[in-house]
Amino acid sequence: MKILRDILYKVRLDTVIGSTDLKVNHIHFDSRKVKNGDVFIALKGTVSDGHDFIDKAIELGAKAIVVEDMPVDKKKNVTYVVVENSHEALALMAANYYENPSRDLKLIGVTGTNGKTTTTSLLYQLFKNVGYKTGLISTVEILINGKSIPTKHTTPDPLTINDHLAAMRDAGVDYCFMEVSSHGIAQERVAGLHFAGGIFTNLSHDHLDYHATFAEYRDVKKRFFDGLPAGSFALYNKDDKNGPIMVQNTKARKLGYALKTYTDYQANVLENQFGGLLLKVNGHELWTKMIGEFNAYNVLAIYACAIELGLEEMEVLEAISKLDGVSGRFQYFTTVKDKITAIVDYAHTPDALKNVLETINSIRTKNEKVITVVGCGGDRDRTKRPIMANVATTLSDMVILTSDNPRTEDPQAILKEMEAGVEPQNYKKAITIADREQAIKTAANMANPQDIILIAGKGHETYQEINGVRHDFDDRLKITTILKNLDK
Numbered sequence: 107m108k109i110l111r112d113i114l115y116k117v118r119l120d121t122v123i124g125s126t127d128l129k130v131n132h133i134h135f136d137s138r139k140v141k142n143g144d145v146f147i148a149l150k151g152t153v154s155d156g157h158d159f160i161d162k163a164i165e166l167g168a169k170a171i172v173v174e175d176m177p178v179d180k181k182k183n184v185t186y187v188v189v190e191n192s193h194e195a196l197a198l199m200a201a202n203y204y205e206n207p208s209r210d211l212k213l214i215g216v217t218g219t220n221g222k223t224t225t226t227s228l229l230y231q232l233f234k235n236v237g238y239k240t241g242l243i244s245t246v247e248i249l250i251n252g253k254s255i256p257t258k259h260t261t262p263d264p265l266t267i268n269d270h271l272a273a274m275r276d277a278g279v280d281y282c283f284m285e286v287s288s289h290g291i292a293q294e295r296v297a298g299l300h301f302a303g304g305i306f307t308n309l310s311h312d313h314l315d316y317h318a319t320f321a322e323y324r325d326v327k328k329r330f331f332d333g334l335p336a337g338s339f340a341l342y343n344k345d346d347k348n349g350p351i352m353v354q355n356t357k358a359r360k361l362g363y364a365l366k367t368y369t370d371y372q373a374n375v376l377e378n379q380f381g382g383l384l385l386k387v388n389g390h391e392l393w394t395k396m397i398g399e400f401n402a403y404n405v406l407a408i409y410a411c412a413i414e415l416g417l418e419e420m421e422v423l424e425a426i427s428k429l430d431g432v433s434g435r436f437q438y439f440t441t442v443k444d445k446i447t448a449i450v451d452y453a454h455t456p457d458a459l460k461n462v463l464e465t466i467n468s469i470r471t472k473n474e475k476v477i478t479v480v481g482c483g484g485d486r487d488r489t490k491r492p493i494m495a496n497v498a499t500t501l502s503d504m505v506i507l508t509s510d511n512p513r514t515e516d517p518q519a520i521l522k523e524m525e526a527g528v529e530p531q532n533y534k535k536a537i538t539i540a541d542r543e544q545a546i547k548t549a550a551n552m553a554n555p556q557d558i559i560l561i562a563g564k565g566h567e568t569y570q571e572i573n574g575v576r577h578d579f580d581d582r583l584k585i586t587t588i589l590k591n592l593d594k
């Protein structure tokens with residue numbers, strides 16, 4: 107039981123009708139979950155408007171309703187609270203309800219188009235390996251000091267975030283690393299959290315279905331840094347032209363990291379091979395199993411973050427050299443007989459796909475062919491589709507365009523939009539096979555000894571989402587079975 111007044115602490119209130127000196131059980135933003143004695147917060151969503159479900163919530167026993175628009179028809183014995191922004195109110199109320207767990211541990215948020223899962227997961231591994239109790243909130247999973255909890259979002263809703271942070275606090279977690287997506291910022295999912303630091307990875311094309319323009323997408327990301335408190339740090343990629351913009355108005359201590367620009371944390375890539383990267387960081391040589399220049403940025407960011415959090419430099423360098431790669435990110439499998447390599451990678455943006463293919467092209471040793479299998483998700487940014495097909499066909503020897511989570515769209519229609527991006531000189535490199543399993547099989551059949559197959563877009567995902575149903579599908583299981591057969 108909590109007192110409504112206490113959980114409304116810091117919420118920007120407009121009007122209150124009824125008592126806030128009211129004992130309440132739980133908070134919900136989904137009317138279907140309301141039970142007797144709960145508070146219901148009406149959110150204006152992208153599909154429906156939570157204000158339409160106020161009566162339903164009261165029928166189910168809601169004692170208090172938090173809204174942006176006061177309903178005309180008001181019920182007796184129900185408290186109505188009008189707020190300026192109910193998404194923000196939800197986040198502040200969730201933090202208050204769980205007694206602000208983000209203040210009882212050191213919470214680090216990572217934002218940017220690509221590299222959030224990689225950076226947060228490596229930080230989780232690093233801090234755990236040096237002996238801290240550690241938490242992770244990521245696209246792949248939520249981890250509470252080794253205990254894995256499945257997740258559907260990169261940045262969950264505020265109730266889920268605070269519930270997990272409270273569990274971390276109860277488990278004595280010292281550090282939590284979390285991904286902060288642009289949807290998360292736009293919908294105020296991280297409002298009310300106390301961050302000890304923030305990291306900006308990079309900004310490139312994504313989610314332009316949700317954000318009207320690239321400038322709007324950039325400004326949403328920037329809001330995360332604008333909100334960081336004094337005393338925290340803001341680590342930004344200074345090689346990215348949007349890096350300095352991100353931290354323009356932050357109260358946090360600004361610290362740059364870069365491979366190409368002079369700044370606070372710098373590294374050089376000395377070697378870049380299939381075995382990993384050799385970097386020079388702060389005058390020290392550092393071997394890491396992470397592959398590709400883009401991962402040099404991720405590694406440098408985690409090094410800088412660990413130093414800012416007070417770890418010893420030598421301890422950090424040693425721990426980084428032992429880190430394992432992240433699930434579904436440049437994860438590779440090789441046949442024994444013909445040395446065919448298959449790489450499963452979560453590249454689902456034009457920039458990520460370009461980086462991964464450029465990495466493969468720069469580290470292949472002979473004249474091996476690169477065969478890429480790639481698709482684009484349904485109900486997501488359509489403008490990525492032709493660009494990704496263009497990148498794939500420009501940087502590979504053969505490309506099989508296929509499906510990736512069609513969701514409610516027609517896979518053939520998505521593929522047509524991808525095909526439109528293939529330039530005439532590359533027509534002969536591209537074929538289309540909508541069935542992803544067949545596409546992967548075809549790539550394996552095409553491969554000659556030493557060739558490299560890139561299976562892009564789904565990484566760690568274990569499903570193919572079609573019309574709201576997630577069917578079992580794991581690129582890694584499919585390709586390992588196929589490669590085993592090739593070895594027979």
Ligand SMILES: CC(=O)N[C@H]1[C@@H](OP(=O)(O)OP(=O)(O)OC[C@H]2O[C@@H](n3ccc(=O)[nH]c3=O)[C@H](O)[C@@H]2O)O[C@H](CO)[C@@H](O)[C@@H]1O[C@H](C)C(=O)N[C@@H](C)C(=O)N[C@H](CCC(=O)O)C(=O)O
Binds near residue numbers: 135155258261287289
């Ligand atoms: C576009 C988007 O982000 N949508 C998220 C949003 O839903 P919404 O605004 O569409 O909600 P809605 O269906 O319009 O409903 C409005 C309100 O009415 C309520 N309602 C609805 C029906 C009812 O009977 N009763 C009721 O009270 C709903 O609970 C909601 O509060 O709020 C929901 C609750 O938090 C999210 O689950 C939902 O994520 C959807 C499923 C989604 O696919 N989101 C993706 C795009 C996403 O958030 N991705 C990011 C980034 C990915 C990345 O780059 O890594 C992520 O952080 O995961």
Ligand SMILES: Nc1ncnc2c1ncn2[C@@H]1O[C@H](COP(=O)(O)OP(=O)(O)OP(=O)(O)O)[C@@H](O)[C@H]1O
Binds near residue numbers: 219221225434462
């Ligand atoms: N620092 C980076 N710069 C550019 N590309 C990267 C970087 N790190 C990873 N990538 C590429 O982006 C893909 C996705 O990486 P990762 O999962 O870490 O990103 P993310 O930001 O968490 O993505 P999401 O928005 O889906 O959560 C990787 O599989 C790789 O291809």
Ligand SMILES: N[C@H](CCC[C@H](N)C(=O)O)C(=O)O
Binds near residue numbers: 484510
């Ligand atoms: N977080 C990203 C992941 C995309 C992964 C890709 N497999 C797809 O389904 O488009 C999104 O929801 O847009």
Ligand SMILES: [Mg+2]
Binds near residue numbers: 222224245
């Ligand atoms: Mg992620």
